[in-house]
Amino acid sequence: MTRKPTSSDHIVDEKFEPWERNGRMPLPVVWVAVALAIWGTGTLLTTSGGAPETAVEAAVQQDRPVDAPDSGAALFAANCATCHQPNGSGVRLAVPPLRGSEFPAQGPELVANVLLRGIDGPIRVDGHDYDGHMPSFSAAFGDAEIAELASYVAATFGDRDDGVDTATVADLRARAVGQGTWSGGEALAAAYPGLPPQPAFSSASVTPVSADVSALIFEGRDDVWACASCHGDLGQGVENTPRLSGLSADYIAKQLRDFQTGTRANEHMSFVAKGLTEADIAGLGAYYAGLSVPSTAAPILGGDLKRGETLALVGDWDLGVPACFSCHGPSGFGVAPNFPALSAQQAPYTASQLAAWAGGHRANSPLSLMDQISKGLSTDDRRAVADYLASLPAVPAGSTGAVAKEGDGHDL
Missing domain, CATH: 1.10.760.10 (Cytochrome c-like domain)
Known part of the structure; x- marks a missing residue:
């Protein structure tokens, strides 16, 4: 590495003689340096059994002992x-x-x-x-x-x-x-026979739904597109289309009403929501809130997962950003009715919503908290936290109501 010159480099000692700068290094010093170089090279090759790269690879690939401290x-x-x-x-x-x-x-x-x-x-x-x-x-x-x-x-x-x-x-x-x-x-x-009796397993993951609501979800009605055509048969979402499974019924209902009134802007969802009755909205909310299906999300944005984990668990108060889980509940499972589940949400959707908050294109939060939080995040931070949340397991059915707390909230 080349050292940057400092002002002291230009100060000539009063005893400096011109020939001193270009004088040769004494031979004993050269011999010592050569001997040390040969000894160091021999030691490295002996301990590694080959080239230095081989030794590094072996060290990286070696398993840590099971009893490694902590x-x-x-x-x-x-x-x-x-x-x-x-x-x-x-x-x-x-x-x-x-x-x-x-x-x-x-x-x-x-x-x-x-x-x-x-x-x-x-x-x-x-x-x-x-x-x-x-x-x-x-x-x-x-x-x-x-x-x-x-x-x-x-x-x-x-x-x-x-x-x-x-x-x-x-x-x-x-x-x-x-x-x-x-x-x-x-x-x-x-x-493992030593375990206590366990409940019977059932593969059913879809909650009962009325014929009218079922038709809305899987077939559509008049000019209203089928929900499943974008969000998937079980509300898993894909890429920039959000996962609905596991969100609280009240939160889903609020978003649909906001699309109806224009409080939340989205051309496609506004068109769909305006064709829904209050009974439709209640039925759709109950259906998706009752689903318990595995995650289809994945960290696909190239975000820094460790940075995302820090933002979710701790936040970054230097940026004025609190921990995601301080509002959205343990593991990002959501806190009904105002704080939606974040775990297993599609990463592109989460990142796009954070960008929308930051850019003023979404503004349907009662306290406008997400506006300020999103503005504090860089583009890399948005990708990082979106990817981290996408890596978390899906919300268990009914958990969003179980960890509800009082007070107004904000949406994502």
């Missing part, structure tokens, strides 16, 4: 605490607790199996039933990371002192190929 705790804090909470308490009626749960108490192998395959369906934990949906971490984590995390969870919340090693996780991973997610607690109880 490795499991760090993985839990970064990947699990947003849903299960840092103390393992979960979210009332939405996310099952780990502390006091019979599942970690069964041992780290069970925990590793759930991490590898995920779980989808009803599950009973500590006497309470939950509509479980946990994604698989198989693609995100290697065998060593699964072993570290499973061992930590079992030890911390299940009081188990037996860890699971990398070889066992590799075997579990091989056996999980093609198995899909665990079908609720019932499937886990069949594999």
